[in-house]
Amino acid sequence: MLIRALQVGQIGTNCYILGDEDTKQCAVIDPGDDGDYILGQLRGLGYTPVVVLLTHAHFDHILGLPALRTAFPDIPVYAHPLETAGQQSTETIFGMTVPTLSSMGTITPYVEGDTVAVGGLTVEVLHTPGHSAGSVTLKVGDVLFSGDTLFRGSCGRTDLPGGSHTVILQSLKRLAALDGDYKVYPGHESSTTLDYERKVNYYMLDAMGK
DSSP: OEEEEEEETTTTEEEEEEEETTTTEEEEEOOOSOHHHHHHHHHHHTOEEEEEEOSOOOGGGTTTHHHHHHHSTTOOEEEOGGGTTTOOSEEEETTEEEEOGGGGSOOEEOOTTOEEEETTEEEEEEEOOSSSTTOEEEEETTEEEEETTEETTEEOOOOSTTOOHHHHHHHHHHHHTSSSOOEEEESBSOOEEHHHHHHHOHHHHHHTTO
16 A cells, blocks of 8 residues: 655645555545646656545645546545535635635545545545534545544644534544554644554543543
């Protein structure tokens, strides 16, 4: 299993290339911006993207999507349906007007318990709301792509539309209860492990009642 992290966009969002090394097929997770750069990385690696997987639909996780869809018009883009419910074509956030996911073509919904094949890899969807209503964590093998739900030593902000501090704590409690350890690849900043977060992450400890 190949995992390549790319920092894209104005706030350094982590876009991930998740690849099956046998088939050379891959998923692009959270193409936050710089679509041409992402395409260049795919060419350099020699991988063909077969799906785009979104942990949530905030602008800094989707702005690279148009370039990917231009290069691969038939590629399916997955997101939780709550991420596009009632969306207009643009939204204003942090004083900027930005396009929404709803403006970027057909979105394939996935929900809790769904799986998506990436070559020989199986990606499982865990609905982990709190940062947004439709935030998900993607589980493949011993790896979690946690989006903006779980960060190294922290968690995602909950003051944006659809966010809830109470709900994100429930999601963190759920992740903490997973059996075993996992490598965690978040939407921003550096990777971590679930065992480390269980021991030191204030928000996860709070969620666990410790």
